[in-house]
Amino acid sequence: MKNYRIVVSEDKKNIFSGHMKLGGVNPSGERISFTNYYMEKNGDPFFGICGEFHFSRYDERYWEDEIIKMKMGGVNIVTTYIFWNLHEEVEGVFEWKGNKDLRTFIQLCDQHGLYVMIRIGPFCHGEIRNGGMPEWLFGRPFEVRSNDEGYMVYVRRLYAEISLQVQGLLYKDGGPVIGTQIENEHNHSSAQWGLTVGVNNMWLSGGSDGNAHMLQLKDMALEAGIDTPIYTCTGWGGATTPVPDMLPLWGGYAYWPWIYYETDRFEGVKEHPATPEYIFRDKHNNAIPKSYNFEPFYSPEDYPYACCEMGGGMVQFYKYRFEFPYNSVPAMSVMKTAEGCNILGYYMYHGGSNPKGKVNLFTNDLATPKISYDFNAMIGEFGQVRESYKRTKLQHYLFTEFQNSFALTKTILPGDTSENDPYEVDTLRYAVRSHEGAGFLFLNNFQDHVDNHDLQDMNVSIELPGETITIPGQGELTLGSESFAILPYNFDLAGITLKYATAQLITKLDVEDVRYYFFFTPEGMKGTYALQTDDVTSIEVDYGHTKHLNHMTIIEVDEQNSSIARLVSAEGKKVVIYTMTSEQSLEFWKADIRGKQRVLFTNANLLVSGNEIKLESTDQEEVTLRVFPDFEDSLGSVSGGKLAETSEDGLFKTYKLLVPKKEIICKSTKVKNERAVLEFESGSLDGVKEALLQIDYSGDIGYAFIDGDLIHDNFCNTTTWEIGLKRFEEQLLEKGMYLYVSPIRKGTVVNSNTTMAGWNETATELIADIASIRAVPVYEIVIRPN
Numbered sequence: 001m002k003n004y005r006i007v008v009s010e011d012k013k014n015i016f017s018g019h020m021k022l023g024g025v026n027p028s029g030e031r032i033s034f035t036n037y038y039m040e041k042n043g044d045p046f047f048g049i050c051g052e053f054h055f056s057r058y059d060e061r062y063w064e065d066e067i068i069k070m071k072m073g074g075v076n077i078v079t080t081y082i083f084w085n086l087h088e089e090v091e092g093v094f095e096w097k098g099n100k101d102l103r104t105f106i107q108l109c110d111q112h113g114l115y116v117m118i119r120i121g122p123f124c125h126g127e128i129r130n131g132g133m134p135e136w137l138f139g140r141p142f143e144v145r146s147n148d149e150g151y152m153v154y155v156r157r158l159y160a161e162i163s164l165q166v167q168g169l170l171y172k173d174g175g176p177v178i179g180t181q182i183e184n185e186h187n188h189s190s191a192q193w194g195l196t197v198g199v200n201n202m203w204l205s206g207g208s209d210g211n212a213h214m215l216q217l218k219d220m221a222l223e224a225g226i227d228t229p230i231y232t233c234t235g236w237g238g239a240t241t242p243v244p245d246m247l248p249l250w251g252g253y254a255y256w257p258w259i260y261y262e263t264d265r266f267e268g269v270k271e272h273p274a275t276p277e278y279i280f281r282d283k284h285n286n287a288i289p290k291s292y293n294f295e296p297f298y299s300p301e302d303y304p305y306a307c308c309e310m311g312g313g314m315v316q317f318y319k320y321r322f323e324f325p326y327n328s329v330p331a332m333s334v335m336k337t338a339e340g341c342n343i344l345g346y347y348m349y350h351g352g353s354n355p356k357g358k359v360n361l362f363t364n365d366l367a368t369p370k371i372s373y374d375f376n377a378m379i380g381e382f383g384q385v386r387e388s389y390k391r392t393k394l395q396h397y398l399f400t401e402f403q404n405s406f407a408l409t410k411t412i413l414p415g416d417t418s419e420n421d422p423y424e425v426d427t428l429r430y431a432v433r434s435h436e437g438a439g440f441l442f443l444n445n446f447q448d449h450v451d452n453h454d455l456q457d458m459n460v461s462i463e464l465p466g467e468t469i470t471i472p473g474q475g476e477l478t479l480g481s482e483s484f485a486i487l488p489y490n491f492d493l494a495g496i497t498l499k500y501a502t503a504q505l506i507t508k509l510d511v512e513d514v515r516y517y518f519f520f521t522p523e524g525m526k527g528t529y530a531l532q533t534d535d536v537t538s539i540e541v542d543y544g545h546t547k548h549l550n551h552m553t554i555i556e557v558d559e560q561n562s563s564i565a566r567l568v569s570a571e572g573k574k575v576v577i578y579t580m581t582s583e584q585s586l587e588f589w590k591a592d593i594r595g596k597q598r599v600l601f602t603n604a605n606l607l608v609s610g611n612e613i614k615l616e617s618t619d620q621e622e623v624t625l626r627v628f629p630d631f632e633d634s635l636g637s638v639s640g641g642k643l644a645e646t647s648e649d650g651l652f653k654t655y656k657l658l659v660p661k662k663e664i665i666c667k668s669t670k671v672k673n674e675r676a677v678l679e680f681e682s683g684s685l686d687g688v689k690e691a692l693l694q695i696d697y698s699g700d701i702g703y704a705f706i707d708g709d710l711i712h713d714n715f716c717n718t719t720t721w722e723i724g725l726k727r728f729e730e731q732l733l734e735k736g737m738y739l740y741v742s743p744i745r746k747g748t749v750v751n752s753n754t755t756m757a758g759w760n761e762t763a764t765e766l767i768a769d770i771a772s773i774r775a776v777p778v779y780e781i782v783i784r785p786n
Helices: 060-072 102-111 149-166 210-224 328-338 387-401 726-735
Strands: 002-007 031-034 039-041 044-046 048-052 077-081 115-119 177-181 230-234 247-252 307-311 343-347 410-412 429-435 438-444 455-464 467-471 477-479 484-493 496-501 504-511 514-520 528-532 536-542 544-549 552-557 563-569 574-580 588-593 596-602 605-609 612-618 622-628 637-639 642-649 652-658 666-672 675-680 690-698 701-706 709-715 721-724 737-742 744-746 749-751 760-762 765-767 769-784
Touching: 002 429, 048 307, 048 387, 060 102, 060 605, 077 102, 077 177, 102 115, 102 149, 149 210, 210 230, 230 307, 247 328, 247 343, 307 328, 328 343, 328 387, 328 429, 328 438, 328 484, 343 387, 387 504, 387 588, 429 455, 438 455, 467 484, 467 496, 484 504, 504 588, 504 596, 528 536, 536 544, 536 552, 552 563, 588 605, 612 622, 666 769, 675 726, 675 769, 690 701, 690 737, 701 726, 709 721, 726 737, 737 769
Parallel strands: 002 455, 048 077, 048 343, 077 115, 115 177, 177 230, 230 247, 247 307, 307 343, 514 574
Antiparallel strands: 031 039, 039 044, 410 429, 429 438, 438 484, 455 467, 455 477, 484 496, 496 528, 504 514, 528 552, 536 563, 544 552, 563 574, 588 596, 596 622, 605 612, 612 769, 622 652, 637 769, 642 652, 666 675, 675 737, 690 721, 690 769, 701 709, 701 737, 744 765, 749 760
């Protein structure tokens, strides 16, 4: 058996505050502040979960439910770019209506208890045309992204307009806007001027005047009235980071389509390299001032390690088509938290669509789809919930429920990891976050662009002052391919010491005089709990058994079923450990419903707003909802479906609900292999929340049109192309839709051998075929109290 060891000789942090020019108080007396390790709310640690959602890339009619989905996924801060070129497309004419209505978007976030951080540019990037710079700035007698006064005149006007939209919504006024990002990747990243693409391909300046420019932008934001407790900037790649006036934010992506942006760049790169993102490092340690993708211009321990761009997905680039592995996202959050991060930030958390422009019809970056900005995000372009959403949700519950103790833990590595090879996947990757002898063991068996396999026949010893904890103490530790885990040790279960668990903690719940802890067993792992024997006077286990080992009581739970262990502590406190399988955990939710915290399992997407519950299911007429503790009176009134039966299931009351089956009538006629016409019957989209058109095809790019208007596009990568139809309902019924797949062209030759101004392209082979078209319904059941 392979034994891995890690020595925790010192796990206390030197925590201090007062050195950062950040923080603020709202009218109710709530205070936001910072230590050098974490954000604080009213003096206590606050673990931020930031999710990027671009209001201007989403139909405003559907904002609210999507914001609720983000909250249900554990997000507590919504971040959003304000793209200058979308709001001032014509010089001097600002637009803030419809999908550009920043104010309404922020108000909806506030209505559902979410903070907001606005990313005000002026340069944003975000795969938008010109990186968000208006077209009319090109060629002016000044340099953008500099302190040139000619440029700053326009930025002042932009900031003044943004300020008008957010007045009364700022934290100091009692609103949700707690933060402002200034610029983006200044002195690091740029974008092409769309006006020049296809001819001389000019790029914007990457930025000049360094800290002076960033600080002047901050001063201008304050002068305009954009006064927030937090100001941030992006820190990676040598970007300008003027501390202590701004908090530098970091990130990491497992997919880098930009390396294929130009044909002559990275010549010879045929396959995407394995990135070093999935090797544990310490990003908050003065003894390690720089590491992979982290080279700050300050001492790491002086400021919190926080992120704003962890890859919540990645947009397809024309020259790099990939099938995105959703496990890469929760694996990324495992890495970042292990490295010392106490503020997670995902880009994107929610996908969207590029809006049409008036001056430039298409507002996309030229390497990406014209319309689609799905980003393979945790919530897709049309509200689809991915596995990455369900997996990260479990982690978010852990980080926020136990934030007071988790924020105090310090990163410990098993040694120098700086030279670890990402292609070496036979050795377990692990790290610890520890405080006063208790904490979490982080394990990772995911690596992008490499074939992963199960890791078996091993254990991990954590050598603490005065004791060594070996996980597991008996038997072997296993970790499934592409899996990861966060395992507690010396964890306080309401007075019972959990020496270790080979199961991942999700959250806790107090019901009457019992404290319930919810765990799941990571993929490939056998669930066990080692309890300090002297701390327990009584144990009852359903679907499992117990044994004794070295002053510890070991509970081994069933690998196929959920398990309940009922404990009584030496002090007489009642504790329940509920363990579910990895697959069962995908249906786990926790929410405040009807004035009480409850745990729920459902095979649908769960949206809770006030006392209203929505269950959203895709092409699924039977929905189960398991609730604990049960509702005091009854489930309530049901619309959009009916209650078929109820039953008792262990802790849970189970409700089975049925939705009337709806067939989306979509007649498709193939004109050629690569072209199809779609017709929709009147009323065919009635009675559904959404209808997803699913297209399987081969070729280069898929285009969807309504009467000559491009409404969606997709870079073919062998996965199913999805289009949400509900927002186009009126047009579809009147005019229908047609699809065109542009072919992959092999053996192309452009012939310009002519005495007149003419040329043409020929190809030896054209590949394009629409294999199947179907439309599936998305149902919604709404439950309200009687």
